[in-house]
Amino acid sequence: MTVRLAAACVRKLIAAAACDPKLWVLDGDLADSYAGTEFAEQWPERFVMAGIAEQNMVSMAAGMAACGLKPWVFSFAAFLAYRAADQIRVSLAQTRMPVALVGSHAGGCGGRNGKTHQCVGDLALFGALPGMHVWTPCDAADTAFATEAILRTARPSYLRAPREGCPDLPGAPGSLRWLSEPSSNIIVANGLAAHWALEVRDELARRGVAVSVLHVAQFVPIPSALAAVIAEARRWFVIEDHVRHGGLTDILAQATHQLPHAWFGWPAAWTGGSGDACGLRALCGLDATTIANSIMRAGHWDHVR
Amino acid sequence: MSAVISDERACAVRSSTARARVARRLTVEMIHRSGEGHYGGSLSPIDILAVLYESFVAPNGMDRVILSKGHGAPGYYGVLAERGMVALESLADYGRVGAALQGHPDMTTEPAIHFSTGSLGQGLSVGLGMALALRGRGRVWVILGDGECQEGQVWEAAMLAERLRLSNLIAIVDANKYQEWGFRHNCRATTPLRAAIEKWRAFGWHAAEVDGHDHDQLWSAFTQVSIGENGPAVLIANTIKGKGAALFESDPDRFHCTALTDEEYRTVLEELR
Numbered sequence: 001m002t003v004r005l006a007a008a009c010v011r012k013l014i015a016a017a018a019c020d021p022k023l024w025v026l027d028g029d030l031a032d033s034y035a036g037t038e039f040a041e042q043w044p045e046r047f048v049m050a051g052i053a054e055q056n057m058v059s060m061a062a063g064m065a066a067c068g069l070k071p072w073v074f075s076f077a078a079f080l081a082y083r084a085a086d087q088i089r090v091s092l093a094q095t096r097m098p099v100a101l102v103g104s105h106a107g108g109c110g111g112r113n114g115k116t117h118q119c120v121g122d123l124a125l126f127g128a129l130p131g132m133h134v135w136t137p138c139d140a141a142d143t144a145f146a147t148e149a150i151l152r153t154a155r156p157s158y159l160r161a162p163r164e165g166c167p168d169l170p171g172a173p174g175s176l177r178w179l180s181e182p183s184s185n186i187i188v189a190n191g192l193a194a195h196w197a198l199e200v201r202d203e204l205a206r207r208g209v210a211v212s213v214l215h216v217a218q219f220v221p222i223p224s225a226l227a228a229v230i231a232e233a234r235r236w237f238v239i240e241d242h243v244r245h246g247g248l249t250d251i252l253a254q255a256t257h258q259l260p261h262a263w264f265g266w267p268a269a270w271t272g273g274s275g276d277a278c279g280l281r282a283l284c285g286l287d288a289t290t291i292a293n294s295i296m297r298a299g300h301w302d303h304v305r
Numbered sequence: 306m307s308a309v310i311s312d313e314r315a316c317a318v319r320s321s322t323a324r325a326r327v328a329r330r331l332t333v334e335m336i337h338r339s340g341e342g343h344y345g346g347s348l349s350p351i352d353i354l355a356v357l358y359e360s361f362v363a364p365n366g367m368d369r370v371i372l373s374k375g376h377g378a379p380g381y382y383g384v385l386a387e388r389g390m391v392a393l394e395s396l397a398d399y400g401r402v403g404a405a406l407q408g409h410p411d412m413t414t415e416p417a418i419h420f421s422t423g424s425l426g427q428g429l430s431v432g433l434g435m436a437l438a439l440r441g442r443g444r445v446w447v448i449l450g451d452g453e454c455q456e457g458q459v460w461e462a463a464m465l466a467e468r469l470r471l472s473n474l475i476a477i478v479d480a481n482k483y484q485e486w487g488f489r490h491n492c493r494a495t496t497p498l499r500a501a502i503e504k505w506r507a508f509g510w511h512a513a514e515v516d517g518h519d520h521d522q523l524w525s526a527f528t529q530v531s532i533g534e535n536g537p538a539v540l541i542a543n544t545i546k547g548k549g550a551a552l553f554e555s556d557p558d559r560f561h562c563t564a565l566t567d568e569e570y571r572t573v574l575e576e577l578r
Contacts, residue, residue, distance in 0.1 A: 048437070048469075050465060051461070051464065051465055051468075053458075053461035053464070053465065055426075055427075055430070055457075055458040055461060056430040056433070056458055056461035056462045056465060057430075058430075059427045059428075059430030059431045059434070059458070059462075060430045060431065060433050060434035060437070060462070060465070061434060062420070062431050062434060063420065063430065063431035063432060063433060063434025063435040063436075063437075063438070063445075064434035064435070064437060064438045065434075066369075066412075066419070066420055066431070066434070066435060066438075067369075067434075067435050067438035067439055068438065069438050071434075086424055086427075087427055087430075087458075089424075090421065090423065090424045090427060091420075091421075091427055091431060094411075094413075094421060095412055095413060095420070095421050096413065
């Protein structure tokens with residue numbers, strides 16, 4: 001069974017709202033695409049369909065937070081990051097207002113929606129804003145973990161959620177999470193790309209090469225334990241549902257002063273387009289076979305079978 | 306009863322008029338000391354702010370004030386300092402590194418500022434969120450510039466405030482009829498926001514015009530909108546850019562943001578004494 005992670009967040013908030021009367025949800029008229037309707041049914045007096053007006057919605061949430069409320073703002077990632085960037089910068093980050101943004105349909109897999117709805121550079125934006133906490137969960141349990149953390153820390157935060165439904169993954173949710181037995185050859189991934197990484201792990205296993213998959217749920221601040229893991233790795237690779245600039249590879253390079261043996265993500269020059277996830281990934285060289293081929297070469301495993 | 310109100314009003318108007326005069330002087334001194342700044346847009350909303358803080362917004366009450374046209378900050382600081390809501394000494398550091406009073410209002414450095422502004426068009430939305438949170442408990446007063454109303458976000462907020470019937474949200478447009486450079490030099494418009502009343506009414510707001518320098522009129526208008534029945538209200542306050550000094554009023558283009566010579570400064574201060 002798969003679940004959209006924005007919907008997993010909503011369900012966590014429905015439960016949290018029972019104990020916290022200050023918790024509100026603001027929606028940019030997309031509630032039916034991420035189960036925001038469920039919150040609206042359960043807590044109608046604390047749900048505002050703010051219209052197709054993301055800039056107003058973000059600043060409005062800041063005003064609510066300044067008066068003691070805890071607003072969660074839902075829209076598609078592209079419309080929060082690009083339409084309301086200045087409002088997020090000025091009204092949330094610079095003022096340190098405890099507003100949580102949930103960007104659904106993030107990343108490069110936007111289905112038929114295509115390029116206007118794809119969002120492959122949001123982490124570069126949010127990661128560069130002062131004091132923002134940024135989360136990139138990979139499944140429902142991870143999303144619940146991130147949602148709880150955001151509720152606890154009361155900081156301006158961004159939770160990134162893909163359009164694709166995500167099945168539950170192995171391992172206990174956390175800022176860092178091994179999705180397979182740890183080893184010295186590691187694929188580091190975040191969000192939807194963790195699922196791609198597991199496909200690549202399986203493909204490599206078929207070729208006689210064993211790698212582990214490490215998921216990074218907290219993008220900013222990056223978990224401090226990561227540096228030691230990377231330092232001890234023999235080979236490490238990054239797969240991300242983002243462009244390289246400002247994404248997981250960049251932030252890991254800053255944290256570890258090292259570069260991965262190979263990196264896989266959306267090409268910076270790609271303007272996006274419609275299609276199913278498999279087709280788009282194949283188009284951009286992000287299918288499991290192509291990535292596995294590159295890892296075999298980068299890891300000097302060419303001699304294996 | 307009406308005699309009591311009339312006395313209270315006359316007393317308030319006398320007080321706010323005197324305070325506004327002091328605030329104007331503090332504002333000009335502050336900007337000149339810092340080198341240069343927005344003389345015109347700082348002086349045009351001073352009477353609005355003076356009346357607001359005289360009778361309608363208590364220092365530690367529930368009401369909130371947002372100067373959405375954040376470049377008018379020196380005028381705002383002048384009014385707050387005259388009332389003792391910010392330290393007079395802090396005016397000396399205005400705009401300097403680490404100062405409480407930043408070039409644009411910053412709530413993280415000065416607690417008397419209810420919300421940070423500076424990037425135009427965002428204050429009414431913030432006020433809308435505050436009005437929702439404070440419904441039944443407090444009013445939110447948002448001061449917009451007429452040029453600022455060219456930002457689309459203002460009208461996003463206007464639409465939603467009307468839909469939510471937020472009677473405790475009051476916008477005051479400081480309509481000084483000028484903006485930085487563009488519209489007077491590059492198009493045929495005569496004012497940054499044409500048909501302001503009609504526009505706001507079309508968005509479902511209660512809208513009225515007021516002389517933005519007439520304290521008596523401002524007092525009456527604020528009293529009227531404070532009753533807050535059935536939806537948000539806006540006052541189009543007709544003001545003069547650079548109000549209070551003949552030099553500023555005679556050349557609003559130059560005094561949008563500039564420096565004074567020492568001689569000009571002496572002349573202006575003399576007039577404001």
